[in-house]
Amino acid sequence: MKLAIEAPPLHTLSIAGRDERFPVNRVFCVGRNYAAHAREMGKDPDREPPFFFMKPAAAVVDAASPTAVPYPPKTANYHHEIELVVAIGRGGRDIPITQALDHVYGYAVGLDMTRRDLQLEARDKGRPWEFGKSFSLSAPVGSLRRAQDIGHPSAAAITLTVNGQLRQSSDIDKLIWSVSECVAYLSEYEALEPGDIIMTGTPQGVNAVVAGDLMRGDIQGLSAIEVRVTG
Ligand code: MN
Numbered sequence: 001m002k003l004a005i006e007a008p009p010l011h012t013l014s015i016a017g018r019d020e021r022f023p024v025n026r027v028f029c030v031g032r033n034y035a036a037h038a039r040e041m042g043k044d045p046d047r048e049p050p051f052f053f054m055k056p057a058a059a060v061v062d063a064a065s066p067t068a069v070p071y072p073p074k075t076a077n078y079h080h081e082i083e084l085v086v087a088i089g090r091g092g093r094d095i096p097i098t099q100a101l102d103h104v105y106g107y108a109v110g111l112d113m114t115r116r117d118l119q120l121e122a123r124d125k126g127r128p129w130e131f132g133k134s135f136s137l138s139a140p141v142g143s144l145r146r147a148q149d150i151g152h153p154s155a156a157a158i159t160l161t162v163n164g165q166l167r168q169s170s171d172i173d174k175l176i177w178s179v180s181e182c183v184a185y186l187s188e189y190e191a192l193e194p195g196d197i198i199m200t201g202t203p204q205g206v207n208a209v210v211a212g213d214l215m216r217g218d219i220q221g222l223s224a225i226e227v228r229v230t231g
Pocket of ligand 1: 029030031081083112199201202
């Protein structure tokens with residue numbers, strides 16, 4: 001095939017212990033999936049159906065080794081959100097909850113970095129969230145651990161420190177919508193494709209970082225990430 005312009009870059013993630021890499025297709029993000037975080041955002045954590053927003057593949061930053069992201073433009077309130085990341089290996093639509101995990105290739109630690117001021121302004125005006133959520137380099141993701149190697153974690157401590165100080169601490173067993181439920185629900189609206197990833201939402205404790213800060217994200221049993229914010 002002859003392309004009219006230079007092909008856009010393929011965005012990929014590292015896979016722990018493997019030479020091959022995981023090609024990223026679409027990034028789906030779940031909103032308010034921990035009750036304590038919904039409350040801190042001023043929302044009622046009743047078990048309403050999950051809702052999703054998206055980031056482009058270009059948002060993904062390979063954070064398999066310590067990495068840096070630039071402080072983004074047009075914000076004065078750049079927030080960390082530590083999240084369990086689910087990588088889809090096999091596509092499908094209308095996936096039953098009981099089969100949802102068969103579609104999961106693996107898991108990673110990720111950050112849904114957010115220009116909170118822009119997101120909240122958009123939210124409150126009923127506008128889309130893209131400028132607050134979907135900017136380039138807004139999703140550092142660590143090395144993927146394959147489900148065939150580690151299984152499907154349903155309980156694990158999830159923490160984020162900034163400069164060594166604990167900011168976010170919870171357990172993925174507090175997800176309002178489980179991984180299986182998110183995969184099944186999403187696949188009713190959009191046929192999932194290999195390479196899609198799902199960021200499953202953040203627990204309470206979101207807060208701002210500034211240039212120079214070092215974020216460390218951990219989920220028990222997965223590969224930790226270290227991301228420094230540069231000026
Ligand atoms: Mn999030």
